[in-house]
Amino acid sequence: MRYTFLLYSNEADFADATEADMQQMQEIYGQYIQALKDADVFVDTDWLQPSMSATTLSLRGGSKEVQDGPYADTKDQLGGYFVVDVADLDAAMAWAEKCPAAQYGLIEIRPSAMPG
Amino acid sequence: MIVHSDIDRVARDSYSRLIAILAARTGDIALAEDALSDAFQRAIEMWPDQGVPNSPEAWLLTVARNRLKDHYKSAAVSRRTEVENIEEKLVTLDIAEAQLSQPSFPDERLKLMFVCAHPAIGDNVRTPLMLQTVLGLPVEQIARLFLVPSPTLAKRLTRAKQKIKSSVVPFEIPDDEVTLATRLDDVLEAIYGAFAAGIEAEEEQQLTLVSESAYLIRLLIALLPQEPEVLGLAAIIHLSAARLEARYDEAGALVPLGQQNVDMWDKHLVAEGRALLEQAGRHQRIGRFQLEALIQSVHCDRLDTDSVNWSLLLSLYEALSSIRPTTGSLVAQAAVISEAVSPQKGLEFLHCLKIQGLEQFQPYQATRGALLLQSGEPVLAAEAFDKAISLTTNKAARLYLQRQRNSL
Structure with a gap:
């Protein structure tokens, strides 16, 4: 079963992060990705640039609407995601607990709805 | 493996002794750290030319105290009400400076440790706080050890120190x-936290934490020699560290205690652990750490007798469960x-446990x-192993479980 971890955090927490901080972040995420791969549960991941870089687009209202910025202006913003392939929600939660984002933000775990 | 170099030890000893003296008298760990790091900086600049002073610690304390004086003077200008309080702090620092070299001068590090592990401080920051303030480890290093981003840990540590200062957590x-x-x-518990994280960690991080x-x-x-x-x-740390080498096989899979090659155990560390345990026993006050150490010591009897006294182990686990039951110790029982x-009796015991989240607990x-495998239930055993494997995020443990599963 595929699960997506949506990683939310407060971008202000990392506003003062130095080059060395970012490198250390990459290292611990690197270890996490390696652990997922070792367990053969890794599918995909990406880290996103800050929400101020977002462009939000919709045709829902009948014409194209483009908004500069994220869909919702909330304190915690989507900062990245992981897709894992594990047995069940218990296993997904065990892995989410190990994700560095759980230490500074929150992780929404969503099961895949895609058939097959 | 456990010993630091002498120089490292002396520098650390001075650092932690001085931080404790400054923090205990100001109630402000962050300020004490800043003042002392300034003093060390001055020492690096001045000692090569002027030579190392007769009493380096007294010298460092004087410089740090002067830094604190400067700080309080500028702070007092903006907040007059606190002047008296500040004078008092400076006087106690002056006294400390004058008495530092006397052998009767108290070691304040115990107070510092009690503050770091105070119930008002969050569980997840007590161990890092102790590593930072008592051992002087840099935040970046602690962050690497616990796999937490540096800015996140730095924030937690700052918040903890602010709380200690503003809520006036007593240094006593x-x-x-x-x-x-x-x-x-x-x-x-905070020290055990560092050790337990070390046991699970990768090689280099493991060595540091242990x-x-x-x-x-x-x-x-x-x-506290009488506790x-x-x-x-201390016995637990020695007895577990003694077996670290034997914990993994060549493929990197975990080797459970009962299957470890005793020739790979460090006999010197086992002996040290047992001596500590014996010393503890003389006080005739049993507690959960001594019980856990005794359990380890019984396992280590394999060094001499090639067998394990299971009924003795069982009574130790029963005693442990009666004073400090944890999910881990009950499952081990x-x-x-x-x-x-x-x-069958083991399974019965397991199935009678009523603990929330037990089904998601990997060791369970x-x-x-x-136990199902030993009871002749291979189908149910396979199911349990599959569940256990799916919950395992540690590679060594997973390799071991997969091997058991595949043998079915």
Whole structure:
């Protein structure tokens, strides 16, 4: 079963992060990705640039609407995601607990709805 | 593996002694750290030309105290009401400076450790706070050890220190026995936290965490030589560290205690651990750390007798469950019942446990699998092993479980 971890955090927490901080972040995420791969549960991941870089687009209202910025202006913003392939929600939660984002933000775990 | 170089030890000893003196007298750990790091900086600049002073610690304390004076003077200008309070702090620092070289001068590090593990401080920051303030480890290094982003950990540490300062967490050793025992348990738990994280960690991080926790427990023994539980935790650290080499096979899979090659155990560390345990026993006050150390020591009997006294182990687990039941110790007790009595009895015990989240607890599923297998239930055992494997995020443990599963 595929699960997506949506990683939310407060971008202000990392506003003062130095080059060395970012490198250390990459290292611990690197270890996490390696652990997922070792367990053969890794599918995909990406880290996103800050929400101020977002462009939000919709045709829902009948014409194209483009908004500069994220869909919702909330304190915690989507900062990245992981897709894992594990047995069940218990296993997904065990892995989410190990994700560095759980230490500074929150992780929404969503099961895949895609058939097959 | 546990010993630091002499120079490192002396520098660290001075650092932690001085931080404790400054923090205990100002109630402000962050300020003490800033002042002392300034003093060390000055020493680096001046000592090569002027030579090392007769009493380096007194020199460092004087410079740090002057820094604090400057700080308080500028702070007092904006907040007049606190002037008296500040004068008092400076006087106690002056006294400390004058008396530092006397042998009767108290070691304040114990107070610092009690503050770091104070119940008002969050569980997840007590161990890092102790590593930072008592051992002087940089935030970046602690962050790497616990796999937490540096800015996140830095924030937690700053918040903890602010709380200590603003809520005036007292720098004192509780004088009634009951409070002392509870608070000491928190200090031991924080040190145990560093060690336990080390056991699970990768090679380099493992070595650091194990040796740092060993340093902290030795310091604690020196400061509180009459506390059997301190000796008990020291024994646990020695007895577990003795078996670190034997914990993994060539493929990197975990080797459970009962299957470890005793020739790979460090006999010197086992002997040291047992001596600590014996020393603890003389006080005739048993506690959870001594019980856990005794359990380890019984396992280590394989060094001499090539067998394990399972009924003795069972009574130790029963005693542990009666004073400090944890999910981990109860699950381990089931495995011991299986050896001492029968796998069926072990399974019965396991199935009678009413603990929330038990089904998601990896050791529960792994133990259940092993006991089901021994009870001649291979199909159910396979299911339990599959569940255990799916919950395992540690590579060594997973390799071991997969091997068990594949043997079915």
